[in-house]
Amino acid sequence: MNRNYLLGDSIISPLGFNTSENIEAVRNERSGLKLHNNSRFFENGYYAGLIENKIIDTEFIKIGKPELHTKLEKLLILAVNQVLDQSPALDLKETGLVISTTKGNIDQLRNDLSPIGSLYLWKMAQVVADFFGFKQKPIVVSNACISGALAIKTANDLIGMGRFSKAIVAGGDLVSDFVLSGFQSFQAISDKPCRPFSNDRSGVSLGEAAAAVLIGPGDQENQEKIAYIDAITANDANHISGPSRTGEGLYQSISRLFKKNKIEATQIDYISAHGTATMFNDEMESIAFDRVSLNQVPLNSFKGYYGHTLGTSALIESILTKHSLLKNELFTSLNYSEHGVSKNLNILQKNEKKELGLALKTASGFGGCNLAMLLKKER
Amino acid sequence: MMSKELSIKNSLIIRESRVFRNGELIFEADQGLSTTKFLKKVYNDQKLKYSKFFKMDELSKLGYLGTEILTNGSIEDKETALVFANSASSLETDVAFAQTMEEFPSPSLFVYTLPNIMLGEISIRHQLRSENIFFISEEFDPLLFIDYTTALFQQEKVENVLCGWVNLHNNDYDVFLWKIANSGGMEFNEEELKKLYLPTHE
Structure with missing residues (x-):
């Protein structure tokens, strides 16, 4: 089967409105997590990565009418627009659109409890597709917090089946009262900016973001x-x-991936972990990585920069992994203090320049789902 | 492109207070019964004993019941992948959770505000540590199931796939489950799937 590549990309987040602004912020160890006091569910405020509507509209007005779209639609459209700008020759008749989201326009579920049309995830995806004139029906992947990477797999597999020649994968989720109160009901929200893999971690911080990447055969040789x-x-x-206490699903996904692709743990140069900073999740990941002997591989979580962006997280992290590989640059696992999981892991504590070739991206989510993905630098 | 022809092994439909297995009506309740009451009747009729059933939201109950009936309560291949989709995601439970937000947000409802929780429930029941995906599409999209499932077979990642369209919206449920394997059944194509999904349109 012909390989597909992660081509043009875009990240829209509190850290910036394109990928390079985001990478610059990450390189400078800036976090998008700030204290906010706008939720009735948090007496003393909460830390999250939010994007101001005003800033979104300032950007959006250059390409469309802000009043016609929801916040998330605007973020997704901005992300897709940047990818299209990078690939002016793309034929929208043959290009797929794969949308990754967990809750879509859930902020539109108002107190009167009468859902409006855009609450349907397929309809939100269609709005994005229609904005640009994609001819193929968009595909929506909604599989909890592995959605972003699962959407990349979906794009790759459907290109392989001949459904499209290339596909744009776009992911987005918001920090809404809905998810804030839900995570709070589990007492899963940290009272400080989240601290993945640290001994003083106390839960997640949520973040909102959109991202997009073009998936397809590489057409530029020698690059x-x-x-x-x-x-x-x-x-x-x-x-x-x-x-799972034993990390069973994550262990299974990684070990099957290695076996199928004849990869040894020692060949992995970098792991972009999930690292939500809940007690159970990070511990589970350490057990799974230990079971496949990945203890020595440099690893980080990007949640300290962005918070948990749900359906976007694995997509953003895949895009950042792509740029890490290309630039031979690894980023510190922000907010890591002292080792707080039972197994030994090589958690990045400063930015490093290092020759990189092969990366492992992992993600896990509600419903017991886990995903492992291999990304490789090729010339 | 296809190395081997894939087959639809069996199928199941739950809609309008009726349950069909392989096209045959196996259970019928009064029309107009609420979803909750109908699901309880199916559970009792099948003589199921699974206490987790009572904690599930209705979307998960539909997926669980459909799987039990289609497979006679047994999935031998623990690597059977789950490829599922619907139109309304978890919207019914989203609305129910949003109602609790005013007073005391309910964690037990919040967990069900993701459609793939159903896949977790089926995986727990049958101890499947297999491939999962949940798609959302406006209506039943046979080609999406065919393309994604065929890719799993072509990549030699599976020998069996349980596919499901499990939709619930405004007390209206529509469940269509079927199993795909390398041999032994109907041809796995768009036409056959459409016929099985809407037999009255023949």
Whole structure:
């Protein structure tokens, strides 16, 4: 099968309105997580990565009418627009659009409890597709917090089946009262900016963001590019809202991925972990990485920069991994203090320049889902 | 492109207070019954004993019941992938959770505000540590199932796939489950799937 590559991309977040602004912020260890006091669910405020409507509209007005779209639609459209700008020759008749989201326009579920049309995830995706005139029906992946990477796998597999010649994967989710109060009801929200893998971690910080990446055969020869090698998902079959204590599903997804692609743990140069900073999740990941002997591989979580951006997170992290590989640059796992998981891991504590070739991206989510993906630099 | 022809092994439909297995009506309740009451009747009729059923939201109950009936309560291949989709995501439970937000946001409802929780429930029941995906499309999209499932077979990641369209919206449910394997059934194509999904349109 012909390889597909992660081509043009875009990240829209509190850290910037394109990928390079985001990478610059990450390189300078800036976090998008700030204290906010606008939620009735948090007496003393909460830390989250929010994007101001005003800033979104200032950008959006250059390409469309802000009043016609919801916040999330605008973010997704801005992200897709940047990718299209980078690939002016793209034929929208043959290009797929794969949308990754968990809750879509859930902020539109108002007190009168009468859902408006855009609450349907397929309809929100169609709004984005129609904005640009994509001819193919958009595809929506909604599989909790692995959605962003699973959407990349979906794009790759459907290109392989001949459904499209290329596809834009776009992901987005908001920090709404809905998810804030939900995570708070689990007492899963940290009272400080989240601290993945640290001994003083106390839960997630949420973040909002959109991102997009073009997936397709590489057309530029002799230029370094990042190939999608493969991805495998596995369910924990253990609990719907908590991870497996033995890391079973994540272990299965990584070990099957390695076996299928004849990869040894020692070949992995970098792991972009999920690292939500809940007690159970980070511990589970450490056990799974230990079981596949990945203890020595440099690893980070980007949640300290962005918070948990739900359906966008694995997509943003895949895009950042792509740029890490291309630039031979690894980023510190922000807010890491002291080791707080039972297994030994090589958590990045400063930015490093290092020759990189092969990366492992992992993600896990509610419903017991886990995903492992290989990205590789090729010339 | 296809190395082997894939087959639809069996199928199941739950809609309008009726349950059909392989096209045959196996259970019928009074029309106009609420979803909750109908699901309880199916559960009792099948003589199921699974206490987790009572904690599930209705979308998960539909997926769980459909799987039990289609597979006679047994999935032998623990690597059977789950490829599911619907139109309304978890909207019914989203609305129910939003109602609790005013007073005391309910964690037990919040966990069900993702459509793939159903896949977690089925995986727990049958101890499947397999491939999962949940798609959202406006209506049942046979080609999406065919393309994604065929890719899993072509990449030699699966020998069996349980596919499902499990939609619930405004007390209206529509469940269509079927199993795909390398051999032994109907041809796995768009036409056959459409016929199985809407047999009255023949």
